Amino acid sequence: MSSAIDSQFSNVSPSGDFINKSNGIVFTISAPGKVILHGEHSVVYGKLALAASLGLRTSGTLRELENTDDASVIEVHFPDINLHYSFDFKEIQNLLDKPLPVNPDISHFNLEHPERLDHDLHLKNVEGFLSGTEGYHNLSKLKKNSLVSFLYLFTAMFTSLNVSIRPFHFSVSSHLSIGAGTGSSASFVVCLVASFLHYVKLLSKRGNVGGNLSKYGYGPTLLTFESYTARLTEDLLKITSDWSFYGERIHHGNPSGIDNTICTYGSLLVFKKGCPPERKTMDYPLKLLLINTKVSRDTKTLVGKVADFVQRFPEVGNGLLCTMDEVSKNALDCIECLNKADSSCEETAGAFEKLEELSDINHSLLRILGVSHPTLEEIVTILRGHGLRGKLTGAGGGGYATCLVPPSCSQGDLDAVLTDLSNAGFDVKMTSLGDAGVRVDS
Structure with missing residues (x-):
C-alpha cells in the first residue's frame, strides 16, 4: 500500500515559486501548539479562559512527485505515529469528481463556507471509502483518525475547485x-x-486560473492570493480556522473552538463560552517550562469530577469557579501590562511576580476541585524549592504542568531545576509563549 519516495527537491526559486527539479510544487507549513494559561474547567461554566500558542510546532511538507507509473499515488507519511499510507491517484481523482453533500445544494457551497457542507454525511462517505482500502481495518484509532482527517479535509476542500492536482507526498x-x-x-x-x-494558491498560479476557482455549479470562490509570504492573509487565516474546527471534530467530537483558533492565529486568545474568541497580542517575550508527568488522563472523567464537586457543594464550587474567573482576568491585566512596559522597569517585575502568584493560586483552586495528581504536586514542590511557581494545565489528572520562567532566572538556576525535574523522572521542554500562528516556512 505504501512506496518509498527518494526524490530530491530544491528550495524556493528566486521568483518566489515553490518548485522541485521536475517543476513540481514543494513547500513546508507549520502551526504552533497551545497551552491553557488560566481557566481550566471553569471555562465550562462560562468563566474566562486564556490560551497561548507555544514555540513547539507541527510541520507539514507537500512535495509533488514526478508523473510516472511509479509515482501515480498520493502518499501520506506521519512518522510520529508510524503511519505510511498510499492512495491510488486515479481513485482520489474519482472521489473529487463526485459532488459533495452540501446544504441546501451545491450552488450555495464554496471553499470559503465549510459550514454549508453536510459534515456527518461527508465523514461517513470518507470512512466508507477508507474501509475498502488495504490495511485500514488493522490501524489503531489514532492512525485511523489521522488518515480520516487528511482525506476528509482534502476531498472537502478540493472537490469544488477547478484546479489540476498532481500525485504528491x-x-x-x-x-x-x-x-x-x-x-x-x-x-x-x-x-x-x-x-x-497554499497548494490551491500555487496550483491556481501555475494553471493561470484567475477569478472564480470553483467548478461549474458550485458557488464562486474568489480568493485573493498575495505573493509569497510567511503569513497567510486574514481571509485565508479565517478559512483555515473554520475548516480546522471541523477537522477537530473528527478527533474530539464537540470541540470548543479554542484549539483550532489559537493554533491558526497564534499569540493569545481570550475565550468565554457563548462569546466569540478575542485575539490578543503577546509582545513581551515569555518563556515556559512544559513538564510532562508521563501520566495519561481522561478529560471526560475529570470534567465529570468537577461537575460532581459543584453539585455536592454548590456554594463552595461556584465560589471557586468565580475566583478562577478573577484569576484569569487578573492574569490578562498582567500580560497587557507587560506588553506596554519597559523590560527594565519595576512595573515589569511587579507584573511578572503577580503572574507567578496567580499561577500558584490557580493550581491550588484546581487541586481543591480534585483534578490534580501526585505527580503534578511533586512537580510543583520541586519548582517551589527553586523559587518558581508551577500549575497544571489542561484537564489535569496528569498530562503537563507549566512554569513561567522569570526574566531574572539565571542559566545556573535554570539548569539546577531542570536537573532535579529530570532526576525525578519528568520530561521537560523549554519553550516560548505567544509564538506565530500558522505560516509558510519554506
Whole structure:
C-alpha cells in the first residue's frame, strides 16, 4: 500500500515559486501548539479562559512527485505515529469528481463556507471509502483518525475547485506530545488545512486560473492570493480556522473552538463560552517550562469530577469557579501590562511576580476541585524549592504542568531545576509563549 519516495527537491526559486527539479510544487507549513494559561474547567461554566500558542510546532511538507507509473499515488507519511499510507491517484481523482453533500445544494457551497457542507454525511462517505482500502481495518484509532482527517479535509476542500492536482507526498511531524493537552490534534489539522490552501494558491498560479476557482455549479470562490509570504492573509487565516474546527471534530467530537483558533492565529486568545474568541497580542517575550508527568488522563472523567464537586457543594464550587474567573482576568491585566512596559522597569517585575502568584493560586483552586495528581504536586514542590511557581494545565489528572520562567532566572538556576525535574523522572521542554500562528516556512 505504501512506496518509498527518494526524490530530491530544491528550495524556493528566486521568483518566489515553490518548485522541485521536475517543476513540481514543494513547500513546508507549520502551526504552533497551545497551552491553557488560566481557566481550566471553569471555562465550562462560562468563566474566562486564556490560551497561548507555544514555540513547539507541527510541520507539514507537500512535495509533488514526478508523473510516472511509479509515482501515480498520493502518499501520506506521519512518522510520529508510524503511519505510511498510499492512495491510488486515479481513485482520489474519482472521489473529487463526485459532488459533495452540501446544504441546501451545491450552488450555495464554496471553499470559503465549510459550514454549508453536510459534515456527518461527508465523514461517513470518507470512512466508507477508507474501509475498502488495504490495511485500514488493522490501524489503531489514532492512525485511523489521522488518515480520516487528511482525506476528509482534502476531498472537502478540493472537490469544488477547478484546479489540476498532481500525485504528491505529504508528511507531517511534530514537536508536540500526542494527547497531552498541548493542542497536538489542532496543530495537525491546521497544518493540513493551511497546506491545502497554499497548494490551491500555487496550483491556481501555475494553471493561470484567475477569478472564480470553483467548478461549474458550485458557488464562486474568489480568493485573493498575495505573493509569497510567511503569513497567510486574514481571509485565508479565517478559512483555515473554520475548516480546522471541523477537522477537530473528527478527533474530539464537540470541540470548543479554542484549539483550532489559537493554533491558526497564534499569540493569545481570550475565550468565554457563548462569546466569540478575542485575539490578543503577546509582545513581551515569555518563556515556559512544559513538564510532562508521563501520566495519561481522561478529560471526560475529570470534567465529570468537577461537575460532581459543584453539585455536592454548590456554594463552595461556584465560589471557586468565580475566583478562577478573577484569576484569569487578573492574569490578562498582567500580560497587557507587560506588553506596554519597559523590560527594565519595576512595573515589569511587579507584573511578572503577580503572574507567578496567580499561577500558584490557580493550581491550588484546581487541586481543591480534585483534578490534580501526585505527580503534578511533586512537580510543583520541586519548582517551589527553586523559587518558581508551577500549575497544571489542561484537564489535569496528569498530562503537563507549566512554569513561567522569570526574566531574572539565571542559566545556573535554570539548569539546577531542570536537573532535579529530570532526576525525578519528568520530561521537560523549554519553550516560548505567544509564538506565530500558522505560516509558510519554506
